[in-house]
Amino acid sequence: MPRIFCIANQKGGVGKTTTTVNLAAGLAQVGQRVLVVDLDPQGNATMGCGVDKRKLEASIYDVLLESATVAEARVRSPAGGFDVLGANRELAGAEVELVGLDRRNERLAAALSPVAAEYDFILIDCPPSLSLLTLNGLCCAHGVIVPMQCEYFALEGLTDLVNTIKQVHANLNPRLQIIGLLRVMFDPRITLQQQVSDQLKSHFGDKVFNAVIPRNVRLAEAPSYGQPGVVFDPSSRGAQAYIAFAREMVDRVKTLR
Numbered sequence: 001m002p003r004i005f006c007i008a009n010q011k012g013g014v015g016k017t018t019t020t021v022n023l024a025a026g027l028a029q030v031g032q033r034v035l036v037v038d039l040d041p042q043g044n045a046t047m048g049c050g051v052d053k054r055k056l057e058a059s060i061y062d063v064l065l066e067s068a069t070v071a072e073a074r075v076r077s078p079a080g081g082f083d084v085l086g087a088n089r090e091l092a093g094a095e096v097e098l099v100g101l102d103r104r105n106e107r108l109a110a111a112l113s114p115v116a117a118e119y120d121f122i123l124i125d126c127p128p129s130l131s132l133l134t135l136n137g138l139c140c141a142h143g144v145i146v147p148m149q150c151e152y153f154a155l156e157g158l159t160d161l162v163n164t165i166k167q168v169h170a171n172l173n174p175r176l177q178i179i180g181l182l183r184v185m186f187d188p189r190i191t192l193q194q195q196v197s198d199q200l201k202s203h204f205g206d207k208v209f210n211a212v213i214p215r216n217v218r219l220a221e222a223p224s225y226g227q228p229g230v231v232f233d234p235s236s237r238g239a240q241a242y243i244a245f246a247r248e249m250v251d252r253v254k255t256l257r
């Protein structure tokens with residue numbers, strides 16, 4: 001059975017989508033079977049995987065509202081070597097439509113279970129909010145990967161996320177845990193970033209991944225070519241860091257209960 005992880009942080013622009021897409025491609029390169037679920041109406045993960053969000057025949061929206069199955073809606077990332085359950089603007093409406101429905105938190109979990117055995121990893125790219133969509137992700141996940149920039153307000157922002165995860169753990173999904181914090185867009189020349197990084201390690205210990213993702217322009221350029229950075233420029237420092245992170249995740253899941 002696969003390990004299901006949410007890539008979450010309620011802040012926007014912190015590297016969630018870049019992490020989802022490149023971790024997926026990295027895992028695929030080391031032989032893992034991967035499904036990416038785009039849970040953000042912006043559809044950036046979909047596009048970054050090389051799938052045109054405007055041309056989806058069915059999307060995560062249809063899956064959540066039960067008008068398509070995951071098997072029907074998923075497509076292949078041409079360059080990435082993994083499957084994608086895509087999203088587009090339609091998904092923004094799901095939030096409102098779900099509120100009136102039963103099992104509204106558990107829709108994604110129910111939808112994924114028939115295909116789960118086909119994957120080693122399912123990675124869910126969450127929107128920048130603690131919304132009903134994110135809740136659907138948290139309800140079906142084993143754990144949360146939190147990408148973060150080592151900035152002054154980073155720790156403060158973590159409090160809300162950690163509290164939400166605790167609540168979901170207590171009330172909805174007892175297996176949910178924080179898998180780890182991933183330092184992204186890291187620039188070691190900036191003293192403040194080193195300081196925040198040290199603080200993270202002293203607060204969270206081995207919950208901080210060893211892999212550190214540097215700020216690297218190749219990772220930012222890759223989506224406009226419809227390719228994960230790991231595929232677009234495998235020798236770049238950013239790609240190498242995500243490959244190292246993928247290997248670390250493969251090891252880390254072996255230690256999970």
Ligand code: ADP
Binds near residue numbers: 011012013014017213
């Ligand atoms: P989120 O999904 O959290 O909103 P993104 O992954 O979309 O964040 O990243 C926000 C922006 O930063 C994007 O333009 C992306 O290309 C860029 N970016 C992300 N990670 C890196 C990195 N390690 N180096 C350089 N640019 C990055």
Ligand code: MG
Binds near residue numbers: 016017018040045126
């Ligand atoms: Mg995003």
